[in-house]
Amino acid sequence: MNRSIYILALGAFGIITTEFGVIGILPTISREFGVSIDTAGWLLSAFAITVAVSSPFITALTTKINRKFLLCLVLGVFIISNLLSAFSPNFTILMIARILPAFFHPLFWNISLAVAFKQGGAKAVSVVMTGLSIATVLGVPLTTYAADFFHNWQASFFLTSVISLFAFIGLLLFVPSMPGNGNKPGESQLHILRDKRLWLNLVSTVLTLAAMFSSYSYLAAYLEKISDMNGTQISIMLLLFGGMGILGNWLMGLALGKNVMLTSRVFFLLLIGVQVLAYFFGTVFIPMVVIVSLWGMIHTGGFLVPNIRTTQAVPHSALEFVNSLLTSCYNIGISVGALLGGLVIAKFGVHEIIWMAVPLLLTAYILSFVHIRKDSIG
Incomplete structure (x- = not known):
């Protein structure tokens, strides 16, 4: 199977880990910034709301843009936002840093599945979906362990940033250019x-x-x-x-x-x-x-x-x-x-x-x- 499919799966792992990885450190963030646990929970819910609202619009607005460029752009945003999250001086900045990549999240997902299906059909799609599946079940413990091992909640955001960086480099080097199109539903x-x-x-x-x-x-x-x-x-x-x-x-x-x-x-x-x-x-x-x-x-x-x-x-x-x-x-x-x-x-x-x-x-x-x-x- 084309190696670009596995790179897309790694990218999917990175963005889903970014979304869910905060779950394991919510108690720590709650204590660090002096907010209640239910307020800290908005780091997850606000991310998800943004994805849900932006999905149809961001896809429609970018149909004519080169797909490789968009994939790299999305991962670049995720790298930067995770670094911003790690260095956030207060909860408000952390929330803004979390919401920023959520606008682009569905763009990566929709393009990845479309590219996978075009290159390898259902089998290739399943490989990309594996990146999501592994992230949803292992992303949380990995980021939680990183925070606990280094005794620093920022470590979880550094980890997700590194994962996205590897996927970004892979996309840049091994995924061919893919022109966009103007097709609408x-x-x-x-x-x-x-x-x-x-x-x-x-x-x-x-x-x-x-x-x-x-x-x-x-x-x-x-x-x-x-x-x-x-x-x-x-x-x-x-x-x-x-x-x-x-x-x-x-x-x-x-x-x-x-x-x-x-x-x-x-x-x-x-x-x-x-x-x-x-x-x-x-x-x-x-x-x-x-x-x-x-x-x-x-x-x-x-x-x-x-x-x-x-x-x-x-x-x-x-x-x-x-x-x-x-x-x-x-x-x-x-x-x-x-x-x-x-x-x-x-x-x-x-x-x-x-x-x-x-x-x-x-x-x-x-x-x-x-x-x-x-x-x-x-």
Whole structure:
């Protein structure tokens, strides 16, 4: 396979690690800048909101620009923003440094998937998606470990900056020039917006991601406050969470290949179950190790389930357009989840965040039984 595909996967790993890597150091940032943990959570939710809002506009405005130039530009912005984050003198500057790359985040993702599909079809796309998958399960423990190892929260931002730098150099040296084009979404793509099944799946996607991140966004704080773990133990637990997530990602892919709807419903029930266990056994060390392992293995399925359920129900000609909608919905869900989790923490304490995730998952589970006829497109 063309080596440029692997470089794109590395770039995807860098930008997703930048987005989620802050999760593991939220308690530290909260103490460092003297803000509440729910306020610190805006570093994640504001990033996701910006991605969700900017995605369709930034893509439409850059269709005629050389794709290699745009990819390098995005990674350059990520390198600079991570360095700005590391040297932020106060929380306001840190928030600005976080939001800056979020405007360009969807641009890298959309171009990477399009280039991968053109060069190597579904197999190449899966390689780029692997960069995302590994980042979502290992990016957090890596950045958390870096901060703990160097006893400095800035180390996590230096790490993500270095990852993006390597991808930037790879793009510059090994990816050929790719002229842009002036194509706009065709009538066949916009027509899919009349499909009620699409909207049902998009709503379910937002609910699923909101449920996942209402609790996962504050997992480090939960382990610190409820499980009474220190920085090293939390880093190990997050690494365990991520490692089991890789296994879960593989198992979920196999299960979805056999029966998408049954697997989706089982996923919802399993994620509910493991979070309820975390609530009742969160104060006991050994059971919590087992619970976090299971949680990580199940959690990663939340990225695959909505994607497969949604894309399998739309025409092949509209996949690129639908994927852009999914990108927005994923980030809307992440931002809403982080916001709701923060509100629960502010009012009831970090132990109660589980009870925000559970009703959201139950709603998504119930929606999986709603059937809309295929010929519902007007």
